Amino acid sequence: MNRIAHLLEGTDMPQPTGPFSDTEALQLLMAYRKDPSDVPCPTCGPEMIEVLAFIEPEIDPDGFASVTDPEGDYAAALYCHHCERAIGILAGAGYGG
Ligand SMILES: [Zn+2]
Numbered sequence: 706m707n708r709i710a711h712l713l714e715g716t717d718m719p720q721p722t723g724p725f726s727d728t729e730a731l732q733l734l735m736a737y738r739k740d741p742s743d744v745p746c747p748t749c750g751p752e753m754i755e756v757l758a759f760i761e762p763e764i765d766p767d768g769f770a771s772v773t774d775p776e777g778d779y780a781a782a783l784y785c786h787h788c789e790r791a792i793g794i795l796a797g798a799g800y801g802g
Pocket residue numbers: 746747748749750753785786787788789790
């Protein structure tokens with residue numbers, strides 16, 4: 706604990722801890738499907754997640770995702786303002802619905 710606190714000293718901003726884990730991704734997906742307007746961060750809790758954009762579920766080989774409408778098959782790009790992690794979840798009706 707003290708070691709971690711020491712490492713964080715001198716950093717102005719909270720550092721991203723890496724991508725969401727598979728478990729967290731599933732929690733985000735379940736929460737999104739339950740209520741897209743109320744998706745808590747598995748780590749940080751409610752009211753931290755912002756839906757940045759709706760994107761095509763297929764990301765092209767260059768790593769770019771096209772913005773789309775939240776209809777049919779789409780993915781939602783979520784961002785947590787607290788832990789500064791982003792993730793795209795497959796939110797469209799075509800996935801397990
Ligand atoms: Zn978070």
